[in-house]
Amino acid sequence: QSVLTQPPSVSGAPGQRVTISCTGSSSNIGAGYNVNWYQQLPGTVPKLLIYGDSNRPSGVPDRFSGRRSGTSASLAITGLQAEDEADYYCHSWDSSLRGYVFGTGTTVTVL
Amino acid sequence: EVQLVESGGALVQPGGSLRLSCAASGFTFGHYWMGWVRQAPGKGLEWVANIFTRQYGYELNYVDSVRGRFTISRDNAKNSLNLQLDTLRAEDTALYYCVREQIYNDKSYFDSWGRGTLVTVSS
16 A cells, blocks of 8 residues: 555557656655656566656656656656556655655556 | 666465575665565565665665565675565565665665566465
């Protein structure tokens, strides 16, 4: 049972913009802890997509962007492409649990 | 190129033990926090444990569900990360990933992942 809640699925047509929410609480995102995002393509290893709320590692397209506000964070994908079909997970620290937590995960489908 | 290669996964009976290892290469192993993340079949990601560097006193952290049963350790001379799994339960069945951590604002994110090693707990 994760303390970071994501929608199970989101979908969009190629070229559209989709957003994935990550809802936490005052002991994690709301406490100011940074949020990171990972992309897991089907049958592959998770890959770092966004770190420190809004920073993209080298090689990640600028179609991906992240933000944090209050007790939530979000990942936006603009110009959706077929290759973006994957599971996406948010990740942060929780001071009550004294450990890292992942979101419940969101499957992105390109229609 | 950063490489993390896990080994040691197997089929084990409930109550049994296993030792997972992660061989690291392509970076100065002793300078990085390291950890384990697991993923049960068809499920999401779950952080398991991590270990800090010498600079941070080799601090150990565990998710509550494994604390007291799992032990994380590192051997900087051998560029190796280990996870001892004792008193295994069916719910520990998962693919276990070795991860390298990058420190950011006193916490970390996971910038490199191994391919994982499968632990199956079943009678």
